[in-house]
Amino acid sequence: MKKKNEEKYTQIIQVTSNLIATQGAALVSTTKVAKLVGISQSNIYIYFKNKDDLLYHVYLSKLTGMQHFFMTLENSSLTLTQQLKAYIMNLYQFALQHPQDIEVIEQIKAMPNSPLHSSELNVTDDTQLARNLVVKGIDAGILRPVSPELHLTIVFNVIRRYTTSIAKPNEDKSAFQPVFAMIWDAIAKPD
Amino acid sequence: MKKKNEEKYTQIIQVTSNLIATQGAALVSTTKVAKLVGISQSNIYIYFKNKDDLLYHVYLSKLTGMQHFFMTLENSSLTLTQQLKAYIMNLYQFALQHPQDIEVIEQIKAMPNSPLHSSELNVTDDTQLARNLVVKGIDAGILRPVSPELHLTIVFNVIRRYTTSIAKPNEDKSAFQPVFAMIWDAIAKPD
Amino acid sequence: MKKKNEEKYTQIIQVTSNLIATQGAALVSTTKVAKLVGISQSNIYIYFKNKDDLLYHVYLSKLTGMQHFFMTLENSSLTLTQQLKAYIMNLYQFALQHPQDIEVIEQIKAMPNSPLHSSELNVTDDTQLARNLVVKGIDAGILRPVSPELHLTIVFNVIRRYTTSIAKPNEDKSAFQPVFAMIWDAIAKPD
């Protein structure tokens, strides 16, 4: 459970993450991870308490990476509308640059017995910032007065679908414009 | 692989369907299904060739149920816009009445080694009708000229999210109105 | 266990025999036999008490077919030497014409839990006639004074190997001559 050999720790996380992205979370096993890292299976239990613990830390690592990306947004001097639009654009760019990360996060969240359900620690979710913004947006009369879940569903799913199966890897920001309009018209309160 | 005892056949399908909905498709096992039905595990192989075969038939059963629901739409004298709107409303009502069914269908589709991938028969998918409508809608200038995947993503995910976590079981059709507007404004081409 | 439908009885025997010859006795199962015959698995138990019983009757059927072939040899007016040589030639011709039959007989004999071991009936084995001839041959000073098992081993194995992997299906009797000489020089007492 300790982590002296920081490098191997990171390796295990990385390999697991790749496995989730390529084969799906359900097909991840400590056996496979160990084999890919090139260590013995039991070695994993030195770095992680559990398989769940491993997945939980994979989740955390992807999450913090994502949060770094959005930190600039908070405490900014932008208007709420600008913040909301900026969030969408940021998410789009993050998804484009780290397609695997969002996939991994969502897969772990969606797992049948997700390690997040049983987690004693309540992680500040990646959607927390987004949810706050949305709630503020609804209160300010900028966004449609429906459950914020729906706004988030649209933003996340459209961007995910767009970046994983439609967008080209190095596409220009402008290619996203029509999709952005789609999202915005969906969530923004019509005048 | 034979079937006379129609009742037990249906029971197995039903139990499997429940298992998928509650625990996720990845956690379905013939052992669990058999235990829940109250039969011996090997008995399942009298009714289904495979575990894959079982899942495939669960999928089919849900699918046909869903298709009956939409049959009225085809060959109708409605305008394209009306058909599109009707589709969304129908999907909403179906999802409300059979919340489990859509979940099950999507889970089986999303399985790592989905039985649908290897299936020799090419089933007319449940999204086939929707996709056709959407493509027609785009061509007719009714819907936004972006990849139809995006329209479908919005329609499906919003309705799914709404019916599973927001809507009340017996709610009035009018409660869906704001959500419908959200969807429609997302996919419809603004004038 | 009765056999009203003589035809199906024969069919089962035949299919089983083919299975043994092509896949090996170890891979024979009532499931496979039933599927190949086109009947239900349980139906087999009407014609045969057991799987063992089935195999035993397959064995018997091949055996009697083989014995018909050699019947002409007994009570003949040939000298012992002539009878021995005739036996070898007959066996060669039988093996050439019914390559599967000998294979099947030997496979059933060689089975781990051969149905012949536990059989209450003591069948007149196919090698019985041969063994008698050999013993007589030894006593008469025609064959080498070693255990008759060895003579039989040579005769059977050489012919089996020759007919299954070396001989051409429609070859002339003369092609066998050198092999015959090999066998005869092996078993005959040198002067």
Added chain:
Amino acid sequence: MKKKNEEKYTQIIQVTSNLIATQGAALVSTTKVAKLVGISQSNIYIYFKNKDDLLYHVYLSKLTGMQHFFMTLENSSLTLTQQLKAYIMNLYQFALQHPQDIEVIEQIKAMPNSPLHSSELNVTDDTQLARNLVVKGIDAGILRPVSPELHLTIVFNVIRRYTTSIAKPNEDKSAFQPVFAMIWDAIAKPD
């Protein structure tokens, strides 16, 4: 798949070998092997990748034991005739001392889905040396000009039959003399 506990590795091989010799290769199962060794079934998969892998290594172990026995024959200064006769005598003595080994080797070779068929490594077979000798013998005019398969069939089967059911465990080499003559007269070209 790892091996440090050399002892248990050998035990598993030994038990499997015994099972093959007594019950036949078809009746070997990891369950039985584990039970006889006194370990849990899954433990076997620490030492062997597969059931096939296990059988393959049983085969290899017997084979190398046998090859040690014959090594002296190669590079020797004997004439071809002497080498051929020496081979037969060696095989006889080996079979007498390790009756189980030849049985095991032949059984694994003859298995319906023999692990040797799918083996990537092409092992120098135990009959390889013998076959080479026989071919040389035929070319040199010492052995009968028929397919070498026939020579090998006789040598192997006669010795196998003799040592397993006729010879006494501690018998004198001279007891084999008449059998040796039988074999030699069968394969040697008559002058």
Added chain:
DNA sequence: AATGAATGAGTGTTCATTCAT
């Protein structure tokens, strides 16, 4: 005579986890 249904035992294999070294 024939079948559908059922079952318990058995098969090979994978997995998460533990522990002594």
Added chain:
DNA sequence: AATGAATGAACACTCATTCAT
């Protein structure tokens, strides 16, 4: 810190056999 060894539980699947209809 790392590994080899071990295990029990689970998994998908096959089989011989029985029984009511």
